[in-house]
Amino acid sequence: MKTVLISGGGIAGTALAALLSHRGYAPTVVERASGPRGGGQAVDVRGVALEVVERLGVLEQIRAHRTRMRGMSVLDGDGRELHRSTENTFSSGRLDSGDLELLRDDLVRILHDRAKEEGCARFVFGDGVTALDPDEDDVLVSFEHAEPRRFDLVVGADGLHSAVRRLTFGPEERFARHLGMHLAIFSSDNFLGLEDWQLWLRDGEAGYGIYPVRGNSELRISFGYAGEPLPEGRRDPQAQRAVVAERMAALRWETPRLLKALADAPDLYCDTMTQIRMDRWSQGRIVLLGDAGYCASPLSGQGTSLALVGAHVLADALARSDGDHRTAFASYEERMRPFVALNQDLATENPGGPAAEESVERAKNAISLDG
Structure with a gap:
């Protein structure tokens, strides 16, 4: 059974742990926080990402935890109402959409419980990666607290300020x-x-x-x-x-x-x-996932969906590659890059507010999980 270290216990890393466990891998998730992180904003599961959570078996749980807004008011600097809508909100888009908005901490908890149910995923909280020493056969990983350990593969799912990205590709400022x-x-x-x-x-x-x-x-x-x-x-x-x-x-x-x-x-x-923009997301046995490799920023409204879809595409590529991580990582990048590009563009399409509804519809569905 191949071992995979996943640095980062957020949405991307936890979803990947559940998906890899189901595919016969032995994932270990290391997270700096003392447990699944609380707080954070409401996030959206949209388009193809809904199919991911359905395949994970957590769609109904997510639906049960969705926010239930009636609408919104836009105010001027003195709190006077300039506009109101009962059709959409800035955080979730159209209220009659099939997309789902829920709190980030609820989604992380649901994914964490699902990963634990699979039986193979191990979570280590209160620790982090400090060094990576890869060779042809595996990667020797050093931690802040735990003893060094070798893994077949390492996934950096540790967010915008990714330690795995810095250790593998260089300073954040480059990307x-x-x-x-x-x-x-x-x-x-x-x-x-x-x-x-x-x-x-x-x-x-x-x-x-x-x-x-x-x-x-x-x-x-x-x-x-x-x-x-x-x-x-x-x-x-x-x-x-x-x-x-x-x-x-x-x-x-x-x-x-x-x-x-x-x-x-x-x-x-x-x-x-x-945003994080990179020419490649993998090097040897190390690969980046979610915000670590292609953060779109909260302005896109698609960071959560990119994390979920990326986790599925990566897990699927590894399962199909018969143990060849080079083939898997190349397939993951080839399939994800057009999807990432469209969703990153949402953040800059309209500097004064959300992207156009038709742009969001096109971007959120711009990939097939079975492609």
Whole structure:
């Protein structure tokens, strides 16, 4: 049984663990967090990705955890309603679509449980990859805490700031394309009393989206603002919190209460809107998956679907290759690249808002799982 180390226990890595277990591989997932990560925004499972979760056997669970918004309001800087819709929201698109929106942490938990059910997947939390030493037969992997271990294959599914990508291909700066925006996401009590309704406010180069979750008991708050990436030394959580508060302070309406919620939030996530563009996603026995290899940024609305579809295509390529990882990785790239390109383009099609509905429809269905 071939052993596979998957660095990253998010959507891509956990889905791949479940899919590989079903195909006779022995995957080990190593994740820096102490358990499946909580928090995060609502994410979308769209188009072909719905077929992936159906094949994984978790479609009905995902459907049961979907958000159930009635609509949204777009506000000016003083909180006055400029526009409302009961047909679509900025986070999920058309409300009558067959696509599914759910919280990121719910999706990760569902995938984690499914991977564990397969029996072959092993999860190691609170650790990370520090060095990779590949040869013709396997890869010797060093960890922050665990003893070094050899694996037949290594998959970097460790996100935008992938350690596997850095160790294998070089510094992030070679591949990152900053889109000029920053994103901060956190949760709070529903102090606005929202009921299945989203609010979106923008004033100049900053703004926020607010929507209720967990039966309207909580809010998910997303701050966005323009700016260049922070220097490396200012990426620690406290520095990020201070920068976000500074950039949002000029906004009016409920901003003071939102900034208080930011200060108290236990699950703040901050990062730049950035895409990763690479000429290749594999080297030897090491391959990249999801945001690590082809991050589309949250502006595309397709990061989750790219992760799920990429996991299926990679697992399928490995299963069909009769143990030849070179053939499998080449097939994975050939099938995924057109799909990735269309979905990355969604992030830049309309700088002022979501991409056109017809562009999303074309991109989300632009691959066949059995191609």
